[in-house]
Amino acid sequence: MIMIAPQAEPAPGNIKVTRQDWIDLALQTLVSDGIESVRVLTLGQKLGVSRSSFYWYFQSRQDLLDQLLAHWHDTNTKAIVERAKRPAETIIKAVLNVFECWADERLFDPRLDFAVREWARRSDDVRAAIDQADNDRLGAIREMYRRHGYPEEDAFIRARVLYYMQIGYYVLDLKEPVEARVSHLAAYLRAFTGHEPSEADVAHFMHFIAAR
Structure with missing residues (x-):
């Protein structure tokens, strides 16, 4: 039997459903309902297409799950590592670079991170990916210091x-408004660095928050 490689373009007869549509819906389902609800038939019904559309883009359900894990890594972990490695004149500015991830969910999606951690309870491979991601994130922050x-x-x-403090916020599902947290920004920076932030440092980050 000749196998047709998964495609990036819309499947014939399903011109409005793309590979990214499948991935986006799978991500939404993972976050809202958990990994057990990420099923080809269920996703296809929600998209209004047949299973053949799915197999035009993916070899198998596992292929789709691998794409979800790759997306999680390429967003959440990559954002933290990249910002921890950014050049900064002071440790205050360096920590504020990392804080951008906590302040902007386009950089770090806490709901997705929590969903993947829940997924890891059912999969040794995902557990290993979580452990590696935590090591990479911590390693980048350690090297920053x-x-x-x-x-x-x-x-x-x-x-x-x-x-761990930030991950704890997500795990405990604390509902503290971001405005309340940033009102303590100077104190957080003193705690994390042992240095006194300048008014300019605080003002710059507050501008980042306002511009999100």
Whole structure:
């Protein structure tokens, strides 16, 4: 039997349904209902297309699940690592770069992160991906502190405090408005760095929040 490779273009007869449509709906379903609800038949019914449309773009359900995991990595983990590696004049500015991920869900989607962590309870492979992502995120933040002169152990612990505190916010599903959190921005920066932020540092981040 000749296998036709999955395509990026719309499937014939389903011109309005693209590969990205399948991925977007699968991501929405993962976040709202969990991984067990990400089923080809169910997604097809919601999109109003047949299963053949799915197999035009994907080899299997597992292929789709792999794409969801790749999307999660390429957004949530990539954003944290990229911002932790950004050049910054001071550790205050460096931490504020990472804070951008917590303040803008286009960079880091907490609901998706939580959904993938729930998925990991059912899959050893996803558990391994979560562990690797946490290590990559923590490693990038630790190196950020080291670049700014913190000793190895201090950099390690400060990275854990910064990262685990934020993940804890999501896991506990705290409903604190972002305005309330940023009202304590200077105190957070003192806690995470041991340095006093300038008014300009705080004002710059507040402008980032306002421009989202």
